[in-house]
Amino acid sequence: MKHLIPEFEVWKKRYPAGFEGSLVIPCCRRIQEDRGYVADSDIAELAEYLSVPRIQVEEVLAFYTQFRRKPIGQWHVQLCHNVSCSMRGSEGLLVHLRNKLGVAPGQTTADGKFTLSTVECLASCGTAPMMMVNDTYYENLDAQKVDTLLAMLAEGAPS
Amino acid sequence: MSGGTKLFMNFDITPTSHTLAEYKARGGYQALAKALKEMKPDQVTKEVLSSGLLGHGGAAFLAGRKWGVVKLNDGQPHYLCMNADEGEPGTFKDRWFLENTPHLLLESMLIGSYALQGRHSFIYIRGEFDLAYRRMAESLEEAYAAGLFGENIMGTDFSCDLVIYRGAGSYVCGEASAMLTSLEGKKGYPRNRPPRLTVAGLYQKPTVVNNVETLANVPYIVTHGAEGFRKVGTATSPGTQVISVSGHINTPGVYELEYGYPFADFLANECGGMLNGSELKCVVPGGISTKVLTREDIMPLAMDHNSFVAAGSQLGSQGMIVVAEGTCMVRLLQVMLRFYHHESCGQCTPCREGMGWLERISNRLVAGEGRPEDISRLYQISRANDGTTICGLGDAAGYATVGILDKYRHEFEYYIENKRSMYEGRLEVAGLGESARAIAASAVA
Numbered sequence: 001m002k003h004l005i006p007e008f009e010v011w012k013k014r015y016p017a018g019f020e021g022s023l024v025i026p027c028c029r030r031i032q033e034d035r036g037y038v039a040d041s042d043i044a045e046l047a048e049y050l051s052v053p054r055i056q057v058e059e060v061l062a063f064y065t066q067f068r069r070k071p072i073g074q075w076h077v078q079l080c081h082n083v084s085c086s087m088r089g090s091e092g093l094l095v096h097l098r099n100k101l102g103v104a105p106g107q108t109t110a111d112g113k114f115t116l117s118t119v120e121c122l123a124s125c126g127t128a129p130m131m132m133v134n135d136t137y138y139e140n141l142d143a144q145k146v147d148t149l150l151a152m153l154a155e156g157a158p159s
Numbered sequence: 160m161s162g163g164t165k166l167f168m169n170f171d172i173t174p175t176s177h178t179l180a181e182y183k184a185r186g187g188y189q190a191l192a193k194a195l196k197e198m199k200p201d202q203v204t205k206e207v208l209s210s211g212l213l214g215h216g217g218a219a220f221l222a223g224r225k226w227g228v229v230k231l232n233d234g235q236p237h238y239l240c241m242n243a244d245e246g247e248p249g250t251f252k253d254r255w256f257l258e259n260t261p262h263l264l265l266e267s268m269l270i271g272s273y274a275l276q277g278r279h280s281f282i283y284i285r286g287e288f289d290l291a292y293r294r295m296a297e298s299l300e301e302a303y304a305a306g307l308f309g310e311n312i313m314g315t316d317f318s319c320d321l322v323i324y325r326g327a328g329s330y331v332c333g334e335a336s337a338m339l340t341s342l343e344g345k346k347g348y349p350r351n352r353p354p355r356l357t358v359a360g361l362y363q364k365p366t367v368v369n370n371v372e373t374l375a376n377v378p379y380i381v382t383h384g385a386e387g388f389r390k391v392g393t394a395t396s397p398g399t400q401v402i403s404v405s406g407h408i409n410t411p412g413v414y415e416l417e418y419g420y421p422f423a424d425f426l427a428n429e430c431g432g433m434l435n436g437s438e439l440k441c442v443v444p445g446g447i448s449t450k451v452l453t454r455e456d457i458m459p460l461a462m463d464h465n466s467f468v469a470a471g472s473q474l475g476s477q478g479m480i481v482v483a484e485g486t487c488m489v490r491l492l493q494v495m496l497r498f499y500h501h502e503s504c505g506q507c508t509p510c511r512e513g514m515g516w517l518e519r520i521s522n523r524l525v526a527g528e529g530r531p532e533d534i535s536r537l538y539q540i541s542r543a544n545d546g547t548t549i550c551g552l553g554d555a556a557g558y559a560t561v562g563i564l565d566k567y568r569h570e571f572e573y574y575i576e577n578k579r580s581m582y583e584g585r586l587e588v589a590g591l592g593e594s595a596r597a598i599a600a601s602a603v604a
Contacts, residue, residue, distance in 0.1 A: 014320045016236065016279045019362055024344030025327055029286070056345060063346035063504075065328030066286045082248045083447055084405040084480055086494050086586045120330075120498045121248040122287050125405035125478070126412045135289040 001031050001042045005049065021052045024060050028067060037068045065119075073108040073115035075153045077101075078132045081118045084125035089142065093129055094118065096143045100150060113154060161428050163417025164391045166379050166399050172259055177294060179301045182262035188307065190378035194270045195315045198381070200231055203274035207377060210385035211397040216242055216333075216370030217446065217476045219464050228357035229275050229365045237275045238366040240342065241268060241282040241374055243291070244326055244333040247446035248498060250478030252403040253371040255413045257284065257291035260375070261298035265321070267374040269307065270381060272319045275367055279320050283338050286326040295323045330502035334550045335368035336360075337504070348506050349550035372401055372477075392418035396463040400477050407434040407483035407588045418463040425462060430481065437483035437588045441566065445475020447495045448555030450562030451482075472562070487582040488567040489574050492560060493521040494586070499556035510553030513544045517556060524571065527578035534571050537564060 008027055015022055024046070031042045038061055047054040061067045079097060081090045098104060101114050108115040124130045127139030131146075138149060175181055182188070194203050208223025229237050241264065245253040256264055264282070272280045284292050299321060302308050310318045324342055326332050332341045336350035339361045360366025376398060380388045392398045396418035402425075405411040409431030416425065426432065426439070433439055439454045450472040452460075460466045467474050482491070500518040505511045517540055520533050541557030548554070564571065573581045 011322075014279070014322050016362070019343070021344040022324075022342055025341065026325065029325060029327060050344075052344065059346045060327075060344070063329065064286070064326070067327055081494075082498055083443070083491065083494050084249055084411075087406050087480070087482070087486070087588075089587055091586065119287075120501050121246060123245045123251040123254055123285070125249050125251050125480070126403060128405060128411070132287060137290070 001027075001045045001049075004030055004034060008049070020050050021056070023050055024052060024057055025064070028057070028060060032067060036071050039069070074113050074156075075133055076115045076117065078117045078119045078122075080120070080122050080124065080128070080130055080132075082121040084121075085128040085130060088128040090129035093131075093141060093143065093146060096146060100147070114150075162414060162420055162425070164399065165415050166391065167256070167260065167263070167375060167401060168415040177259055177261055177298065179262055179298065179305060182260070186382075187262055188266055190381040191266050191269050191273075191307075192313060194273055194381050195313050195317055200274045200276055203270060203377075203381065206385050207274070207380055208385075210376075210380045210388040211395075212373065212376050212380060212388070213396065213398075213464065214370055215372035215400065215477065217247070217448075217473075219474070222369060222373050222376075225357060225367055225369070226271075226274060228355070229367060231276050233365070236279070236362075236364050237277045238361040238364060239268065239271045239275050239277045239280045240335075240338065240361065240366060240368045241280075241371055242333060242335065242338060242368050243282055243284040243288070243371045244329075244338060245288075245371070246285055246330045246333050247448060247476040247478055248495070249405055249443060249480040250403055250446050250476040251405075252401040252413050252477055254288060254291055255401065255403075256371050256375055257288065258294050261294045262302065263375055263378065264295070264371065265298060265302050265307070267377045268321055269312065269319060270377050271367070271369070271374055272321075273317055278318060279322070281322050281324050281342055281361075283324045283326060283332070283342060285333075286328050288325075292323065292325050299323055329504070330498075331504045331550065331552055334552070337550065338368060339366060346504075348504055351549050393461075393463050393465075395465050400462070400474065402462075402477045402479060404430055404479040404481065406479075406481040407437055407486070408432065408481045409434055416462060419461045422457050422460045422462055426481070433481070433483055434588055437485065440482045440484040440486055441488075442482065443480040445473050446478045447480070447498065447559050448551075449473045449475040450558055451566055453566055483588040485582050485585055485588060487580045487584050487586065488563050488570045489521070489524055489580060490584050490586055492563045493518075493525050495559050495563075496521045496556065499552065499559075503552060507548035507553070509544045509547045510556075513540050513553055514556060516540050517560060524574055525580075525584070527574075529571075529575035529578075531575060533575065534564065534568065 031038050043057045047057050103116050105116050105118045129141050130139040204226045212222045213219040268280050329347045331337045332347040334349050337347040341347040356366050389397045399415050399417050401415045403413050414429045441451050441453045442457050443451050452472050456470050496518040500514040503510045503514040541560045544553040544557050570581050
């Protein structure tokens with residue numbers, strides 16, 4: 001984590017003085033972006049850097065769904081299956097993804113390339129069904145588009 | 160033009176239309192100049208109050224009244240926070256603003272911060288909104304470089320810093336007090352009131368939290384005055400609303416409508432009619448936390464607050480989900496209840512336990528293992544939850560449940576008695592998603 005401190009120092013300048021604790025979430029996001037997950041050592045170092053209790057960092061990591069404390073696959077495929085997406089075909093797409101990847105939601109493929117998750121509404125209901133792969137939204141999906149995308153991702157290049 | 164006057168969707172979206180240069184070419188930041196140079200902070204608030212601007216986050220509270228609670232000369236710091244934690248299922252309108260008019264939102268934040276005399280302000284964006292976040296962050300740097308943030312803005316003694324704060328995955332953080340707790344770098348637990356957030360909000364200081372679209376109206380009000388704003392919309396719902404609509408229609412998307420636009424016209428024109436020639440069954444009008452309206456309920460309605468409240472529901476977060484005949488309401492409720500259970504933060508017992516009970520009962524109904532008493536249990540849990548928790552998440556789950564049970568009780572009774580859906584458990588309409596269903600069927604075989 002320590003190599004990120006210069007970036008964190010820049011961020012601090014726009015917060016009111018004395019409330020650096022607000023940076024717990026942005027710092028955890030940045031650490032995860034850097035390492036792929038937040039390690040125990042990051043928690044200790046961040047707590048010390050921001051002068052917050054270690055439990056505050058632990059709670060944040062446990063509370064917000066985007067944080068993880070273990071590595072996952074190279075591509076995190078998150079299929080929305082809430083109301084609007086279900087009404088436009090996401091339930092079939094989930095079956096398709098399970099078959100195609102050979103894993104259930106929450107699991108990672110043996111080659112470490114894909115982790116499959118289901119999520120509840122990514123505010124993309126007008127372009128349902130949709131999924132998010134790492135940070136990118138893929139919308140108006142059908143089985144064929146999913147296949148094309150997975151093939152591209154397996155090669156290592158997102159569109 | 161269909162849907163009436165456009166306050167926001169009145170320019171062509173191009174790869175550069177979101178930039179500072181093009182926003183300025185459309186007249187951007189002139190309202191800020193007017194506010195800073197010609198108006199006192201409390202005059203801005205008075206103008207917003209007399210414009211009748213209502214909050215667009217769901218509760219439709221008078222925006223100016225919320226601002227007016229903050230006492231300008233109390234010697235304390237004041238904070239303004241834009242709520243861009245859009246996560247109510249069916250709602251995706253704020254994303255349109257974040258991605259397409261970032262500078263309008265920054266200008267709104269500056270004017271709002273000036274009115275409230277805030278030195279530090281925040282925009283809280285849901286963590287999953289990557290493009291929206293990048294757009295806002297890049298635009299903010301553009302604005303800083305142009306001297307629109309920082310010290311002595313436009314040569315006045317007004318100074319303001321802004322942070323674009325990115326959440327990390329939590330529906331409940333869209334609740335204002337939870338959002339502020341999250342902004343303090345903690346898990347997003349809602350807080351008990353009193354004290355109100357306008358008395359003790361972020362860092363225990365007076366704080367105003369407004370929805371994206373609410374604040375987006377402020378530059379127009381400053382430019383045209385309260386009277387100019389009131390010329391748009393209806394007497395009790397002035398202005399426009401940006402509706403996000405999805406479900407079984409031909410052209411889902413985001414549309415700006417003057418308040419009072421007839422729903423029937425909206426369905427036929429903007430929505431492009433029902434998908435694949437299907438018939439309208441019902442509409443979830445304002446995010447899944449609002450009560451469902453049947454075809455008969457909604458077809459005669461004008462789209463304004465009073466009409467929807469009189470019909471027993473609300474415009475809520477302006478996220479409409481249009482549902483076709485042939486859709487199974489038991490399964491639809493199951494999907495909704497899975498959402499609430501997933502998103503309950505676990506702080507209050509009635510919601511933490513109640514959301515689990517509701518979801519498990521709906522799962523058992525869908526599995527064909529429903530019991531005759533399950534319908535009254537769903538009612539009981541929904542009503543027992545109402546008003547007993549710190550925030551409204553559990554209440555909202557109850558409204559969704561009671562709304563569907565009141566109108567479609569017979570589908571639940573049929574499911575329990577026959578151990579199967581009246582509509583084969585369908586959520587999609589015929590003709591759509593056939594390929595996906597075929598795949599699903601082959602997987603079962």
